[in-house]
Amino acid sequence: xxxxxxxxxxxxxxxxxxxxxxxxLATREPPPHRPVPAVVSLTVVPGxxxxxxxxxETLHVEAGEVVCVVGPTGSGKSRxxxxxxxxxxxxxxxxxxVLVNGEAPKPEWRFAAHQKLVAxxxxxxxxxxxxxxxxxxxxxxxxxxxxxxxxxxxxxxxCANDLAGETFGGGVSLTQLSGGQTRALMIADTAxxxxxxxxxxxxxxxxxxxxxxxxxxxxxxxxxxxxxxxDPILALMGxxxxxxxxxxxxxxLATSAEExxxxxxxxxxxxxxxxxxxxxxxxERVGALPxxxxxxxxxxx
Ligand SMILES: Nc1ncnc2c1ncn2[C@@H]1O[C@H](COP(=O)(O)OP(=O)(O)O)[C@@H](O)[C@H]1O
Ligand SMILES: [Mg+2]
Numbered sequence: 421x422x423x424x425x426x427x428x429x430x431x432x433x434x435x436x437x438x439x440x441x442x443x444x445l446a447t448r449e450p451p452p453h454r455p456v457p458a459v460v461s462l463t464v465v466p467g468x469x470x471x472x473x474x475x476x477e478t479l480h481v482e483a484g485e486v487v488c489v490v491g492p493t494g495s496g497k498s499r500x501x502x503x504x505x506x507x508x509x510x511x512x513x514x515x516x517x518v519l520v521n522g523e524a525p526k527p528e529w530r531f532a533a534h535q536k537l538v539a540x541x542x543x544x545x546x547x548x549x550x551x552x553x554x555x556x557x558x559x560x561x562x563x564x565x566x567x568x569x570x571x572x573x574x575x576x577x578x579c580a581n582d583l584a585g586e587t588f589g590g591g592v593s594l595t596q597l598s599g600g601q602t603r604a605l606m607i608a609d610t611a612x613x614x615x616x617x618x619x620x621x622x623x624x625x626x627x628x629x630x631x632x633x634x635x636x637x638x639x640x641x642x643x644x645x646x647x648x649x650x651d652p653i654l655a656l657m658g659x660x661x662x663x664x665x666x667x668x669x670x671x672x673l674a675t676s677a678e679e680x681x682x683x684x685x686x687x688x689x690x691x692x693x694x695x696x697x698x699x700x701x702x703x704e705r706v707g708a709l710p711x712x713x714x715x716x717x718x719x720x721x
Contacts, residue, residue, distance in 0.1 A: 459618060466516065486657065501648055536614075542621075553594055
């Protein structure tokens with residue numbers, strides 16, 4: 421369950437909230453508040469791979485760190501994120517155990533509906549609730565007992581518009597958002613509203629999101645961020661990357677100094693590709709390629 425879904429659980433707990441009058445935000449009783457515990461570290465204790473072979477690597481992540489998960493399609497990236505999301509205790513297909521601050525989390529934190537330790541932004545998320553974006557975010561903020569839900573909703577929407585290409589207003593229905601807009605909204609919400617100290621992101625690269633800004637937003641809040649990705653830029657943005665093979669973490673690599681020096685160049689290429697895509701989308705013809713893509717720009721560090 422995602423942080424958003426837990427919010428929906430919260431919204432639905434008072435009966436017809438999702439279909440009530442627009443001023444329901446002013447009249448709903450907030451749920452009892454239980455602060456989310458501070459998380460300084462997350463440890464994934466090895467389990468087994470798909471063929472039952474013993475997993476060798478322990479993944480240990482500290483607050484403020486971004487760790488990427490890489491591996492071919494079907495290798496088990498989403499399974500690893502899923503194990504973290506449900507704070508698995510040997511009860512998932514991999515048999516992994518997840519420790520928070522070095523200990524098994526209390527059952528109440530594994531199954532808490534409102535104050536979740538882990539928020540997940542995944543590839544295929546659709547809203548089924550018929551609410552405007554502003555109402556929904558304000559409702560989530562209210563669940564989180566944020567002082568001014570409507571103001572924070574405006575901030576979240578502005579931030580999401582900063583991250584995604586096509587802008588949207590607070591009055592638009594959640595069901596009308598594109599995949600990219602939905603994910604941008606979820607990232608902004610996770611950073612600004614959600615109290616969850618652990619954030620999981622499953623392959624957002626094709627969502628048209630400004631990945632660098634999205635990461636900066638989450639990291640600035642000292643969250644533990646684990647991202648599964650096929651995108652070389654995202655993979656090198658993390659401090660380390662876990663390499664998954666046949667369902668098991670096979671290696672954990674720290675991003676090297678040399679790899680970091682490639683980032684600026686890769687981002688320049690990426691930006692040029694984005695510009696090209698934007699021009700094609702708006703019906704323009706492509707004339708001369710920019711130097712970074714035509715190969716006329718020399719390689720410099
Ligand atoms: N350690 C494991 N033990 C058992 N099944 C696994 C394990 N890791 C992955 N799987 C299963 O393999 C399939 C592909 O894994 P998935 O995590 O979706 O791959 P990816 O996200 O890398 O494309 C899924 O059905 C998943 O549940
Ligand atoms: Mg996957």
